Amino acid sequence: KFVIVVVDSTDRERISVTKEELYKMLAHEALKKAGLLIFANKQDVKECMTVAEISQFLKLTSIKDHQWHIQACCALTGEG
Template identity: 70%
Template sequence: MGLLFTKLVKMFMDEEHKVIVVGLDNAGKTTILYQFLMNEVVHTSPTIGSNVEEIVCKNVHFFMWDIGGQESLRTSWNTYFADSDFVIFVVDSTDRERLHISKVELSKMLSHEDLSNSRLLVLANKQDVKGCMTAAEISQQLQLTELKTHSWNIQSCCALTGEGLSEGLEWMTQQVSAR
C-alpha cells in the first residue's frame, strides 16, 4: 500500500530537474532551447555565459541551462554540473572536422563526479543539411555504446524545424518516470 501511494503521489506532483545543454560552439544549443520553449526559431548570437529556461512536459519541470560552447568557455562548464539530472549534448551533424573534439569534451564531462548520476541525451542537430552525419555515425564516433556509466539516448533533430526535439524531451520524461 505504501509503495502504491508513493507512486500515485509522484505521478501527480510536479517534479523539477536540472538539465545542462552543452556542445561545441555553433551546434545549435540556444536555438534548441528556444524551440523547446516557444516552438519557434529565435535569432541568436553566441552565448557568453548561460541562458536558463523552464520547460514543462507532463508535469515535469526541466530547468535547462544553455551554456556557451566556445573553446574559451568550455573550461567553466564544470561550474554548472552540480545537481544536474540530465546532460543534453548537442552535436552539429555537419561538423565532421570537430567531432573528435566533441568526443573528448563529452568524455571529460561524463567522468566528472558531479555528473555521475546524470542521464545523457545526445541531440544530432542539423539533420536537414544534405550530407550530414547520421545519428548512428555520430553514436559510433562518440562511442556511445561503450558508455556503461550513464543512461543515454541519441536523437536526430533539426533545431530550425523542431523535428526530433519532442522525442528527445519524451525520452527525458520517461527517464524521470523510470526512477
C-alpha cells in the same frame, strides 16, 4: 541530473572535440549518475552525419555507467 549535448551533424572536423569534452564531463564527480541526451542537429542538411555515425564515432555503446539517448533533430523545423 542530465547532460544535454547538441552536436552539429555537419561538422565532421569538430566531432573529435565533442567526444573529448563529452567524456571529460561524464567523468566529473558531480555527473557520475547523470543521464545523457545527445541531439544530432542539422539532420536536414545533405551529407550530414547520421545518428548511427555520430553514435559510432562517440562510442556511445561503450558508455555503461550512464543511461543515454541520441536523437536526430532539426532546430529550423523543430523536428525531433
